[in-house]
Amino acid sequence: DTGVSQDPRHKITKRGQNVTFRCDPISEHNRLYWYRQTLGQGPEFLTYFQNEAQLEKSRLLSDRFSAERPKGSFSTLEIQRTEQGDSAMYLCASSLSPTSGAFTDTQYFGPGTRLTVL
């Protein structure tokens, strides 16, 4: 179990540029989540995949944001035409669907990608 990995760890970009982040979940996990954390706040849910299907997007995810998980393994989060308000830590988490009767799964987080938009 190598844990959830994210790349890059840090990204500095200029306003208006596009950026893409990658997340590699724990290998046997079929669920993958993206969260965003800003200073002084807890992580906020952005979107969720079960295998390759994107099942929910938060209203925080504007049209400039797109996420994919093409083969149900790694995922990418792209932000187009970045704005200064996009500066945040972008966190990826993964989990295994709960077994029957279990309340829910436990999400394991990666180290995050810190985005700074100048």
Added chain:
Amino acid sequence: DQQVKQNSPSLSVQEGRISILNCDYTNSMFDYFLWYKKYPAEGPTFLISISSIKDKNEDGRFTVFLNKSAKHLSLHIVPSQPGDSAVYFCAASDSGGSNYKLTFGKGTLLTVNP
């Protein structure tokens, strides 16, 4: 509206003593609760969880208590160690609805002094 609240932004305790971190929630549909620890420049690390059918769950030095009627949970760390110094997040989910989405509090910064 903030559905998960951690009203103490910070807490300072002496090494060896008990640390008690508190969390309140407003959504009565929440039935699964987790605590995460976060060091600077790292992602949150899962600590312990509890489902609504229990009122206590213990794992080593960490114990989580759940009071459903008060919509309150707490994390006890005994004994506290300097390496426990971090930000602690309380999170909740609704297994009957969006059981995949965690709602987090703003976190409490715990400092354990040697």
